[in-house]
Amino acid sequence: xxxxxxxxxxxxxxxxxxxxxxxxxxxxxxxxxxxxxxxxxxxxxxxxxxxxxxxxxxxxxxxxxxxxxxxxxxxxxxxxxxxxxxxxxxxxxxxxxxxxxxxxxxxxxxxxxxxxxxxxxxxxxxxxxxxxxxxxxxxxxxxxxxxxxxxxxxxxxxxxxxxxxxxxxxxxxxxxxxxxxxxxxxxxxxxxxxxxxxxxxxxxxxxxxxxxxxxxxxxxxxxxxxxxxxxxxxxxxxxxxxxxxxxxxxxxxxxxxxxxxxxxxxxxxxxxxxxxxxxxxxxxxxxxxxxxxxxxxxxxxxxxxxxxxxxxxxxxxxxxxxxxxxxxxxxxxxxxxxxxxxxxxxxxxxxxxxxxxxxxxxxxxxxxxxxxxxxxxxxxxxxxxxxxxxxxxxxxxxxxxxxxxxxxxx
DNA sequence: AGAGCCATAAACAACT
DNA sequence: TAGTTGTTTATGGCTC
Numbered sequence: 001x002x003x004x005x006x007x008x009x010x011x012x013x014x015x016x017x018x019x020x021x022x023x024x025x026x027x028x029x030x031x032x033x034x035x036x037x038x039x040x041x042x043x044x045x046x047x048x049x050x051x052x053x054x055x056x057x058x059x060x061x062x063x064x065x066x067x068x069x070x071x072x073x074x075x076x077x078x079x080x081x082x083x084x085x086x087x088x089x090x091x092x093x094x095x096x097x098x099x100x101x102x103x104x105x106x107x108x109x110x111x112x113x114x115x116x117x118x119x120x121x122x123x124x125x126x127x128x129x130x131x132x133x134x135x136x137x138x139x140x141x142x143x144x145x146x147x148x149x150x151x152x153x154x155x156x157x158x159x160x161x162x163x164x165x166x167x168x169x170x171x172x173x174x175x176x177x178x179x180x181x182x183x184x185x186x187x188x189x190x191x192x193x194x195x196x197x198x199x200x201x202x203x204x205x206x207x208x209x210x211x212x213x214x215x216x217x218x219x220x221x222x223x224x225x226x227x228x229x230x231x232x233x234x235x236x237x238x239x240x241x242x243x244x245x246x247x248x249x250x251x252x253x254x255x256x257x258x259x260x261x262x263x264x265x266x267x268x269x270x271x272x273x274x275x276x277x278x279x280x281x282x283x284x285x286x287x288x289x290x291x292x293x294x295x296x297x298x299x300x301x302x303x304x305x306x307x308x309x310x311x312x313x314x315x316x317x318x319x320x321x322x323x324x325x326x327x328x329x330x331x332x333x334x335x336x337x338x339x340x341x342x343x344x345x346x347x348x349x350x351x352x353x354x355x356x357x358x359x360x361x362x363x364x365x366x367x368x369x370x371x372x373x374x375x376x377x378x379x380x381x382x383x384x385x386x387x388x389x390x391x392x393x394x395x396x397x398x399x400x401x402x403x404x405x406x407x408x409x410x
Numbered sequence: 411a412g413a414g415c416c417a418t419a420a421a422c423a424a425c426t
Numbered sequence: 427t428a429g430t431t432g433t434t435t436a437t438g439g440c441t442c
Binding site for chain 1: 429430431432433434
Binding site: 126 | 416420
């Protein structure tokens, strides 16, 4: 999502009066009307406090990832998500369960990040922003206005952005297959327009896109994998789906998440209570066939992963949900047989938090199976990261055990 | 160079 | 009538 990650904030900065309006924006942050998403400190929209103006505009750097996503997204299990948020602890309690980078943030640091959040465009596409907003709602459906509110609340950048972003939101809602329109219930006829929800069929792909976007580490290689670090050697880089990271940029949380990506976590996404549990990375659709991945598009991920070597995971490619290319006959045509149990006779969305059991096509289901060689790659990658993070993985322990066994035999 | 994707802008209709 | 919502089309930038 290059246009998003590096989405030319220069365009916005050209707007007259933009800089002046940025002051006092904290007050604008509360525009959102979503009761469950009371913005405490706009956690998602924060950015690293840097003095360099040009770096402020650079959203592709790893600092953003660390200072925002790793702090604000819940990577732990369900016990780490007391708020029930499927995606992240939006209530601001992001200092308890996240990686080491979150524990050392000072108040001035936070202020700086808040300041930068006002001018840094969030590295999420509008589709992901909408998705996050909808998923944050208790009923998993929101009217457009509340989607606006959520975005404004958590991404104050848009407070000063020209109103075109709202048009983009609506454009995304209409055009993106991920989202479906839901008529408001009859007894709740207040308000204009329809509710929008996430199509359960495409939710795994949104999760995948979101996961990859905020943490493109489903596949990692350490170069060279087996060479020990030496003082004379240049700094090693990790290639996480094509993104080259210095090893110093990789922290334990990153490694732990990779380890979570290792096998043994097979979860059926259809039966997942939390539709966006990042602690269950395998709950996303994994495809080796780009043609079959006709779902959420994430150019940023492609841009990140495309430069990598041909890995088995780098082929996670998605097509757009361009409704122009699909058979589209209004919202009713958007209903699929698989999720028909989500709707009652009147077409009212059933707000059960438990997603319906989607009957996945054979191809889709098969794509979720993790190949053994993939497991080994993930294991190796996780081990490498854990090693770099100063954590002794169980793999190393196993290696030591094998070594000692061999020595004993000798 | 072309394709694909995304953001943005704009026009328009329907609705409140 | 004005504002909002939803749809559609067009365009430009970016990357592969």
